[in-house]
Amino acid sequence: xxxxxxxxxxxxxxxxxxxxxxxxxxxxxxxxxxxxxxxxxxxxxxxxxxxxxxxxxxxxxxxxxxxxxxxxxxxxxxxxxxxxxxxxxxxxxxxxxxxxxxxxxxxxxxxxxxxxxxxxxxxxxxxxxxxxxxxxxxxxxxxxxxxxxxxxxxxxxxxxxxxxxxxxxxxxxxxxxxxxxxxxxxxxxxxxxxxxxxxxxxxxxxxxxxxxxxxxxxxxxxxxxxxxxxxxxxxxxxxxxxxxxxxxxxxxx
Amino acid sequence: xxxxxxxxxxxxxxxxxxxxxxxxxxxxxxxxxxxxxxxxxxxxxxxxxxxxxxxxxxxxxxxxxxxxxxxxxxxxxxxxxxxxxxxxxxxxxxxxxxxxxxxxxxxxxxxxxxxxxxxxxxxxxxxxxxxxxxxxxxxxxxxxxxxxxxxxxxxxxxxxxxxxxxxxxx
Amino acid sequence: xxxxxxxxxxxxxxxxxxxxxxxxxxxxxxxxxxxxxxxxxxxxxxxxxxxxxxxxxxxxxxxxxxxxxxxxxxxxxxxxxxxxxxxxxxxxxxxxxxxxxxxxxxxxxxxxxxxxxxxxxxxxxxxxxxxxxxxxxxxxxxxxxxxxxxxxxxxxxxxxxxxxxxxxxxxxxxxxxxxxxxxxxxxxxxxxxxxxxxxxxxxxxxxxxxxxxxxxxxxxxxxxxxxxxxxxxxxxxxxxxxxxxxxxx
Numbered sequence: 001x002x003x004x005x006x007x008x009x010x011x012x013x014x015x016x017x018x019x020x021x022x023x024x025x026x027x028x029x030x031x032x033x034x035x036x037x038x039x040x041x042x043x044x045x046x047x048x049x050x051x052x053x054x055x056x057x058x059x060x061x062x063x064x065x066x067x068x069x070x071x072x073x074x075x076x077x078x079x080x081x082x083x084x085x086x087x088x089x090x091x092x093x094x095x096x097x098x099x100x101x102x103x104x105x106x107x108x109x110x111x112x113x114x115x116x117x118x119x120x121x122x123x124x125x126x127x128x129x130x131x132x133x134x135x136x137x138x139x140x141x142x143x144x145x146x147x148x149x150x151x152x153x154x155x156x157x158x159x160x161x162x163x164x165x166x167x168x169x170x171x172x173x174x175x176x177x178x179x180x181x182x183x184x185x186x187x188x189x190x191x192x193x194x195x196x197x198x199x200x201x202x203x204x205x206x207x208x209x210x211x212x213x214x215x216x217x218x219x220x221x222x223x224x225x226x227x228x229x230x231x232x233x234x235x236x237x238x239x240x241x242x243x244x245x246x247x248x249x250x251x252x253x
Numbered sequence: 254x255x256x257x258x259x260x261x262x263x264x265x266x267x268x269x270x271x272x273x274x275x276x277x278x279x280x281x282x283x284x285x286x287x288x289x290x291x292x293x294x295x296x297x298x299x300x301x302x303x304x305x306x307x308x309x310x311x312x313x314x315x316x317x318x319x320x321x322x323x324x325x326x327x328x329x330x331x332x333x334x335x336x337x338x339x340x341x342x343x344x345x346x347x348x349x350x351x352x353x354x355x356x357x358x359x360x361x362x363x364x365x366x367x368x369x370x371x372x373x374x375x376x377x378x379x380x381x382x383x384x385x386x387x388x389x390x391x392x393x394x395x396x397x398x399x400x401x402x403x404x405x406x407x408x409x410x411x412x413x414x415x416x417x418x419x420x421x422x423x
Numbered sequence: 424x425x426x427x428x429x430x431x432x433x434x435x436x437x438x439x440x441x442x443x444x445x446x447x448x449x450x451x452x453x454x455x456x457x458x459x460x461x462x463x464x465x466x467x468x469x470x471x472x473x474x475x476x477x478x479x480x481x482x483x484x485x486x487x488x489x490x491x492x493x494x495x496x497x498x499x500x501x502x503x504x505x506x507x508x509x510x511x512x513x514x515x516x517x518x519x520x521x522x523x524x525x526x527x528x529x530x531x532x533x534x535x536x537x538x539x540x541x542x543x544x545x546x547x548x549x550x551x552x553x554x555x556x557x558x559x560x561x562x563x564x565x566x567x568x569x570x571x572x573x574x575x576x577x578x579x580x581x582x583x584x585x586x587x588x589x590x591x592x593x594x595x596x597x598x599x600x601x602x603x604x605x606x607x608x609x610x611x612x613x614x615x616x617x618x619x620x621x622x623x624x625x626x627x628x629x630x631x632x633x634x635x636x637x638x639x640x641x642x643x644x645x646x647x648x649x650x651x652x653x654x655x656x657x658x659x660x661x662x663x664x665x666x667x668x669x670x671x672x
Contacts, residue, residue, distance in 0.1 A: 025454075035453040042457060048449040054456050058544075061463055068464050072471065092485040099482065110475030118471075120500045131531075131556050134549060137541040141532030148528045155500060162498050171486035172353070172495035176368060176505060179352040180517025185670075191514045192670035205292045209299055211488065250542035328489040346489075351513060353491040367493030369508060370577035382577075383509065 044240055046248055053249045058133070062126035066154075069119040070232070073157075076112040077225065080105075084164070086221035088214050091166035116158050123154045135250035143242040146235055153232040160224040163217060174220075175212055178203060302406035304330060306343075309401055309423045312336040320375045322357050332391060332403055333357065335376065342420040343391040343403045344377045350384040364388065378411075387411040392418045493576045502574075503566030509578065510653050512671055520649070524559075527642045531556075534635045559646055597662035605665040609672070616644040 011017055012024075023034045036042045052058045083102055084094045098105035127147065130136060136144035163174040181203040182190040189201040196202075198210050208215030243249065306326060314321040314336055323334040331346040331354060348355050353368035364373040371382030378387040392407035401421060409419045450456070483492070497505045507516035531552075540548035575581030579591040600608070617640045621628035628636050655661040665672040 029451070032451045032453045036457075042453070045452045045456065047453075048451055049456060051448045051450055054450055054459065064460060065463065065467060068467060072468075088486075095482055099479075106479065107472075107475050110478070110480050111471050113480035114474045114478070115471055117499070124500075127528075128560060132544055132553065133542055134540040134545070134552075135542060136532040137535065137538060138532070144532045145529045148525060151528075152525060158500065159498060165482055166486050167481075168483040168486055168490075168492050169481055171488070172368075172492040173497050175353065176351055176495050176497050177501060180504070180508075180513050182352070183513035184518045185514055188514070188518070191518070200293060205289070208292065208294060209297050211299060213299060215294065215297075252543040331489060351508065353495055354489060355491075356493075365577065367491045367577055368495045370579055385512070 046244060049249060050251050052251050059249070060125060060129045062122050062129055066119055066122045066126055067236070069115050069122065070236070072115045073112060073119065074229065076108050076115070079108050080112060081225065086164065086218050088166060088217055091164065091217060095165045095167070116161060120154055120158050123151050127151060133250060137250075140242070140246045140250065143239060143246055146239045146242065150232060150235050150239060153228055153235065157224060157228045157232065160220040160228065163212070163220045164224065166217065171212060174216075178207060178212065178216075181206060300330065303402055303404045305396070306334060306401045306403055308399060309341060309395065309421065312341055312423075314338070318362075320362070322359065322375065324357055326403075327354075327357075330403070330405065332405070334403075337376075340420040340422055341393065341401065343393045345389040345391050345405075345408060347389070348384055349379070349386050349388060350382070355388070390414060390419050393421050394418060395421060494574060494578055496570070496574070499567060499571050502570035503563055506566045506570035506574070507649070510649075510656050514670065515672065523642070523645060527646075530638055530642070534631070534639050536631055536635065555643060555646070562646075562650060597656075597660050599663035599666050599671070600661065602666050605663070605672075609665050612648070613641075613644055616640060616647075 022038060023031055025031075033047050036045055036047050080098065083098050083105065085091060095109075098109055100106075130144065130147065159174075159177060163170045182188045182198075182201065184202055185191045186193050186195055187202040188194060189196055189198045189203070194201070198204060204210060206216075206219065207213075208219050304326070312321065312323065312334065319338060321336040323336070326332045326334065327346050333344045333346055335342055335344055346354050348366040348368065348371055350366065350369055350371050353366050355364040355366040355371070355373065357364055362375045364375075364377065366372070366382065366384065369383050371379060371384035373379050373384070373388050376387075377390070379385075389411075390409045392404040392409070394402055394404070396402045407418065409416060413419065496502055504516055504521060507520060510516070511520070535549075535552055537549050537552065539545070546553055572583060573580055575585070575587045575591075577591070581587060581591070599605070617637070620640065621636065631639065652664065655664065663671040
């Protein structure tokens with residue numbers, strides 16, 4: 001063992017530290033490869049990527065930014081859950097509580113809200129970029145389909161979250177949105193060829209009632225914090241895995 | 254051992270496979286409809302669909318118009334009571350386009366929906382905007398105690414407006 | 424000719440060619456790309472915190488079912504569909520159009536037989552695909568823009584500098600085509616859109632085969648029907664092109 005020059009050195013080369021972080025910043029090719037290979041998070045990446053994969057002009061970085069925003073949403077969302085109760089009697093109160101009484105509550109809520117808007121935008125731009133570079137072409141067809149699913153999940157995540165503040169904006173935006181479901185052919189009670197009435201149609205199934213009330217709020221909450229994020233995570237895992245398995249980032253032949 | 258897959262005789266393996274997949278799909282066939290049924294609650298904690306609104310004589314027409322629209326029950330029940338010369342009926346305060354709550358403008362005698370600009374005249378007939386039909390009416394009747402009762406669970410669309418139950422003669 | 428050509432087989436040949444594009448130079452991810460990603464994350468964090476400090480997320484009064492907001496707008500990314508409600512019945516604008524968009528998006532890789540232009544920005548190699556996709560994308564953005572910025576109380580058209588206090592009255596005399604005329608013109612539109620390109624450009628049809636060709640042209644016919652219906656409404660005040668006892672288009 002080297003003689004310890006200072007505290008940092010003694011930590012850096014201690015058995016404890018070494019057991020957690022095995023590789024330093026040595027500028028050798030082997031070490032650079034190990035940095036990626038031996039890190040569970042970084043090995044999302046291949047060890048090497050083609051030169052154009054590092055050009056923002058080519059990638060617009062939109063996929064990566066979307067993933068980052070998803071992480072931001074997860075963290076801020078979990079923190080907001082500590083103070084939010086998805087019940088009509090409390091939901092709005094809790095928003096006010098977060099806004100005025102919880103330390104950094106308003107900041108977290110703002111970040112959560114703005115990052116959600118941003119994420120919807122970056123997902124759409126990511127799709128545009130992937131289309132313009134023809135990156136859906138074989139062998140990446142299925143990954144494009146997974147991407148479309150992720151686009152839908154992003155819309156739905158944002159949409160279900162929109163109801164939760166339980167204010168006029170939320171209530172009426174979701175009213176307008178969910179009222180369209182009534183018009184679904186066959187399974188909506190006001191659509192063409194309606195087979196069901198308002199107590200058993202598809203809108204009733206989603207809202208858990210005929211109007212947006214306590215059941216709808218709870219359902220949107222459960223969808224927003226468990227069902228849709230879980231679905232998004234599964235599809236993201238497939239999406240990232242398939243990028244690697246389909247030959248990495250697309251590039252000119 | 255060698256099994257010829259083209260033979261149709263039942264082997265132990267094919268029987269077990271049949272049983273296994275059979276059990277799998279049976280479970281699926283039961284649990285999927287059950288999960289869907291789970292999403293439809295038996296009891297709703299929504300406001301009761303019937304409510305009393307008062308005696309027929311409580312409603313009268315002010316001034317010399319032929320209609321009087323009562324907004325008393327709009328906030329709580331989304332219902333307007335309309336008194337005409339010799340009938341009273343209950344108009345559902347829910348736009349027939351996408352279900353927003355219209356507003357009543359007594360000076361103009363018009364119901365206007367804020368969402369997409371549908372407009373209805375005093376008896377609820379649509380004349381502008383995207384609404385596809387007049388405002389719906391709700392069942393109204395006189396109870397045993399002589400009071401008017403509105404039942405929101407029975408909704409009449411415009412081609413049923415002559416049916417019994419859509420209005421009360423006074 | 425078989426009616427249904429197995430779709431995903433349109434270009435198996437270049438599949439493995441695209442798997443490993445060994446021509447381009449490779450870079451190690453550590454440290455360059457990882458560092459770029461780190462910087463992006465830091466920049467975004469700063470942007471988000473600054474944004475959150477400068478602007479509060481909206482919170483209006485508590486929800487009240489009896490009092491509609493005027494206007495009641497859907498979240499901005501669905502405002503385009505809400506804008507379509509002016510021109511289409513809810514079952515089309517709110518259900519059919521989004522479902523068809525999703526289905527068509529998912530079909531893109533299976534109906535696009537052009538193996539050129541994979542992994543690069545190229546307009547000249549895939550004009551047909553790029554023009555149509557960009558058209559759809561811009562239409563989506565335009566509808567979002569109109570719905571979000573130009574619609575005021577009662578969903579009337581208000582320019583950004585106009586006051587919402589000013590009440591705009593709706594003076595519309597909408598009319599619908601006679602059912603027979605409507606049906607014939609609608610069928611004629613679809614038939615022309617689907618048959619004409621196959622007759623004029625045989626090559627275009629042959630390369631795709633009947634199934635893929637039908638999906639592509641039907642999707643495009645539906646997509647271009649949307650702005651056409653909007654024009655019919657705005658210019659000729661036509662409410663419905665097709666009136667039937669069950670539904671109106």
